[in-house]
Amino acid sequence: FRWLMERISPDQVIFRAKDSEVIRDAILADVGIGFASCWDKATEGLVQLFPPRPEWSAPLWLVTHVDLHRTTKVQAFLTFLKEEAKAW
Known part of the structure; x- marks a missing residue:
């Protein structure tokens, strides 16, 4: 996400994946915060930190x-x- 990379430095990224299920599982395993789809917000254990922004669509x-x-x-x-x- 260009939006994210404009706001943090590359050394702050500790995990990358292209598979949304892998990303969700990493977040649930307390690897850190991350982007997940709005569909994932129904997953027990996930908390939406910010409302979706138009540039994320x-x-x-x-x-x-x-x-x-x-x-x-x-x-x-x-x-x-x-x-x-x-x-x-």
């Missing part, structure tokens, strides 16, 4: 096979996902 993509994109099931899921995402 990232796009969410739904990728489908070209032959399936216009099917009723995929379109229904896309509609559902768009509605649910409004609350995120």
Whole structure:
């Protein structure tokens, strides 16, 4: 995260991972504080320290096979996902 690296020095980073489950497990193991998804805040033992900032957001993509994109099931899921995402 560029936002984070603009505010701390590299020697303050003690752990890095690309897998969100590994990051969550490290936080739960008291390695330190870290970024986790809003979905993880329901995990027992995690405490949200700061509200999400707009610059922390990232796009969410739904990728489908070209032959399936216009099917009723995929379109229904896309509609559902768009509605649910409004609350995120």
